Amino acid sequence: MIKPVTIKDLARQLNISISTVSRALRNANDINPDTKETVLKLARELEYEPNFIAQSLVKKQTRIIGVVVPLINSNYFSEALSGMTDLAIEQNYHLMICQSNERVDLENKSIRKLVACNINGLLISVSKDTKSPEVIREAQNKNIPVVMFDRIIPEVSCTKVIVDEYEGAYKAVEHLIRKGCKKIAHIGGPRDLSVSKKRKQGYLDALRDYKIEDDPKLIIHCKSFEEDASNAIRKVLAESPDAIFCINDLTAIMAIQYARKKGFSIPGDIRIVGFNNDPVSGVVQPALTTVMQPGYEVGKLAMGVLIDEIEKKTAKHKLFTLRTRLVTRLSSR
């Protein structure tokens, strides 16, 4: 085991004081250029690397950013994480990533641990059940800038980065209307989830703006995302719509398959649109029109504004909304 070289070692070998070595390495101004040179030379020779931990302790600056997401293994979140890490390494920050597995207790535990690690910033997307954000506030009280993304809650006052799901839904429905659809059904998600509400509102507003009466029989909520989607699809199909706007891609794909089995042609008889732009949507037959959420960009932006707050020491508590993009494919042409 080779012990790492420290500034003490350099000082001893050069017969100068520790402070002088430190100044030489830090490129401070009250240092003789010659001594600086000799110090740097020896440092290179011995392959000196500053001890990050020691620096962090005294400077109270770790350049570590904590990230908490409900689940790493999801297309959207892993995209966001990807964007974050790319920007972080570029800006010389380090990431500590935790997942809450949608459990509030694990979420709090993770945040506490991250704070104990002296993180300089916190990036968080809360779990489904997080209502009371005390632990997050604790972090803020310790002067740690916090940025929430995607899964945000109003109880915390901080900068937030989200995707404009309302607009995404609106665009999707508008697209169907322009294709000539008049009887557009909607298969929604759990009634009280903010995601469901926003997407449904976009649907309703698009109909209204184009003077199409909304029909309660054409709107079905699924209690859970996967569970009774097939039931919902059956019911909706009985109303013989000419288009279906689905809460997500999985539901849309199930709808396509069910409709085809019943002899409908897609998009000939019924046009179908999903949401998320999962990798699946490009390879199913027919390829699915869907709403792309810029996960990578969300991650990058969230990281960007967080670093800004860390370095400028200003918490603006702004809301950033990224726009979605409608990806039109065969299922709605």
Next chain:
Amino acid sequence: MIKPVTIKDLARQLNISISTVSRALRNANDINPDTKETVLKLARELEYEPNFIAQSLVKKQTRIIGVVVPLINSNYFSEALSGMTDLAIEQNYHLMICQSNERVDLENKSIRKLVACNINGLLISVSKDTKSPEVIREAQNKNIPVVMFDRIIPEVSCTKVIVDEYEGAYKAVEHLIRKGCKKIAHIGGPRDLSVSKKRKQGYLDALRDYKIEDDPKLIIHCKSFEEDASNAIRKVLAESPDAIFCINDLTAIMAIQYARKKGFSIPGDIRIVGFNNDPVSGVVQPALTTVMQPGYEVGKLAMGVLIDEIEKKTAKHKLFTLRTRLVTRLSSR
């Protein structure tokens, strides 16, 4: 700005010494149970959290584990990361995750940064082009245990965790043979990638074991994964096989779609099997038979053996091989 609570604060408030507080919190044995209780009580009240950085400095143990993957945003790797973080937080370790984006320079940069952070262990899945592992060896020379997973290279001597792709491929082809297929084609990946080689070998050995002559015309390599898959599919289909074993699910799905367009029925005329068990494979029509790789378990195991090496200070340089599972669906029934 509220300054974090330290053991000094606890000591002052209780009128006892810092060392006593430290002992009480560390649950040492030469401490009065009563004083220990009062200390713990106050610690809970003031929400004391030990300062990780300070602990790391004195104990020369950061409990930080560095992870480098080619890409976070992939189903397999994000599953592995998920397994790693779950085990890490359970064992009170922290993760620093970097992605190399398949670039050797970024990979090296990431490793160097992680080492400078005094990581206690390194978990790495190398990029496609990584041939010379000097930077990894540097880490090993600094006594940092290294565990490679999935994308391993023989040049580095360390513990490795992989999935038995050979066996997965063998099982897939064996399954096709048992279904009565005699003319089984293979669409492979880049010729020199270890993944491609292993899967092809499993294919070849299964044929041999069942006394089926392999036919070079039925084997096609795609130079890149996505690029010329469609070309390969066209060529292979011209040989009119009764089954195709594809290097991954995406290729398999493309094969299904192309074959159907040409009037073949799946699985009636041609049976098709993929590899990976991407979420896609369950929803395409027909649902795709594929080989499941236990990403989550790979991550958990890799993290487990790494922690073991860190704590037991023994590098066994073993090879762990996890088994795959054949997921049979409609495309091969």
Next chain:
DNA sequence: GGGAACTCCGGTAACGTTGCCGGGATTTTT
């Protein structure tokens, strides 16, 4: 009842680094 063992606590020195202060030596200014 006196030495031995045990219990429990405080003081001090580290870990590797930075920041501040003071001061000697040199240079500049008046």
Next chain:
DNA sequence: AAAAATCCCGGCAACGTTACCGGAGTTCCC
């Protein structure tokens, strides 16, 4: 030529924690 400014450097304290040592007080045992 004296005063002032500048240039460099060393010493010391700190960051929050742990490890080690010594010692006061209590209990134990013959």
